[in-house]
Amino acid sequence: MQRVNKAACLLLALGVLLATGCKHEAKGYWKDTRRYYREYLNTPAKLDLEDKGEVAPAEARLAEGFAGIDIQLRALERALENSDRRPDTAWAKQMFQRFPWISGLAAVDSEGHVMAQQPEAPMKPLDFSPLLKEDTKQNMRALRSYVQDTPMGPEVYVGVPVYSGTDFRGLVIAHFDIRALLPYSSRPADLMIAAPGQVMWPGRFDAQATPIASTDWGSVVTKDVYGSVSNANGEFYWVSRYLGNLPLVFAVPEAGSFPEKPEQLAILKQAAALGSANTPNEPVTEIQPAYPELDESEGSILTKPAPQASDDQKVKEEAIR
Structure with a gap:
């Protein structure tokens, strides 16, 4: 919840800056906002290939x-x-x-x-x-x-x-x-x-x-x-x-x-x-329909x-x- 509030505050700050015309500073805050959004609100999925799960x-x-x-x-x-x-x-x-x-x-x-x-x-x-x-x-x-x-x-x-x-x-x-x-x-x-x-x-x-x-x-x-x-x-x-x-x-x-x-x-x-004793040497991976x-x-x-x-x-x- 604390992380979400932090991101929300950044979004609010961005709105204030845009309203007061501070375009240059707003550009920097926008980059930070996108970074926090991806890090805390819309986290990309990660696949752990080492995790085999719990299997008997x-x-x-x-x-x-x-x-x-x-x-x-x-x-x-x-x-x-x-x-x-x-x-x-x-x-x-x-x-x-x-x-x-x-x-x-x-x-x-x-x-x-x-x-x-x-x-x-x-x-x-x-x-x-x-x-x-x-x-x-x-x-x-x-x-x-x-x-x-x-x-x-x-x-x-x-x-x-x-x-x-x-x-x-x-x-x-x-x-x-x-x-x-x-x-x-x-x-x-x-x-x-x-x-x-x-x-x-x-x-x-x-x-x-x-x-x-x-x-x-x-x-x-x-x-x-x-x-x-x-x-x-x-x-x-x-x-x-x-x-x-x-x-x-x-x-x-x-x-x-x-x-x-x-x-x-x-x-x-x-x-x-x-x-089968009739097996040819060359493999076939797909049977083409006719x-x-x-x-x-x-x-x-x-x-x-x-x-x-x-x-x-x-x-x-x-x-x-």
């Missing part, structure tokens, strides 16, 4: 663990929603360049028949049919996601519905192994990743000994977006992030002691190889038949099954 240790570890992964997932969502171009070969190449961690791309029609896919003969047995089911809690044109548990690890699917006017034509789908995203985490060994009904990445922990495996995430995430869960061994701090309509849960230990399985971390050395119509033209992977798998690949697929 578990919150900091969780942020370090999942932030890089979340950035990649958000970018994939935007690319699928906003690409505004026919999903042809050029589009697929750009997607593989921008997201080297995805396993593949596919297009299915409204009946679930695969019209085309890259790579032409995927190693995992893929099931696109759950994406055809509409979620009544979301817009019918919104992204749809789900996780498939395969013998070679969990596969996450993200599909964007394709319409011609009001007619549902099918889905353009990107799919990936969640473990291919671990190189983007600063603390992959401390991080656990789950979805309703399954643990997708256990980190260094024995998943069944943690509350992450025993929690009904389908119910929990409808009430909260972050929090703590515990069992007899201790407590985990978690946060949920949606990929389309699929809630993904990221968690780190907060208290207690949990049994570990360090052999699970061996996959970290090979995590990058779980992405704004064409989705029609029957040659080159659209919605209408181009998928190549048949080779005999060797069929043997591999049978072995997986």
Whole structure:
């Protein structure tokens, strides 16, 4: 209050000087007035880059663990929603360049028949049919996601519905192994990743000994977006992030002691190889929209038949099954 009164007195003095014709002195007082105004009344904002605020240790570890992964997932969502171009070969190449961690791309029609896919003969047995089911809690044109548990690890699917006017034509789908995203985490060994009904990445922990495996995430995430869960061994701090309509849960230990399985971390050395084998060397940072119509033209992977798998690949697929 004292500082404000001081500035007010200066303003009053300035008015008196102007009224008496003391222009030269008034000019000096005007400079002082502006300085006091900026210093006391309209102080410029200052950003303290050294102030990290009050963050709990578990919150900091969780942020370090999942932030890089979340950035990649958000970018994939935007690319699928906003690409505004026919999903042809050029589009697929750009997607593989921008997201080297995805396993593949596919297009299915409204009946679930695969019209085309890259790579032409995927190693995992893929099931696109759950994406055809509409979620009544979301817009019918919104992204749809789900996780498939395969013998070679969990596969996450993200599909964007394709319409011609009001007619549902099918889905353009990107799919990936969640473990291919671990190189983007600063603390992959401390991080656990789950979805309703399954643990997708256990980190260094024995998943069944943690509350992450025993929690009904389908119910929990409808009430909260972050929090703590515990069992007899201790407590985990978690946060949920949606990929389309699929809630993904990221968690780190907060208290207690949990049994570990360090052999699970061996996959970290090979995590990058779980992405697409078609990844070009040159990076692409932006997908340019082309704004064409989705029609029957040659080159659209919605209408181009998928190549048949080779005999060797069929043997591999049978072995997986």
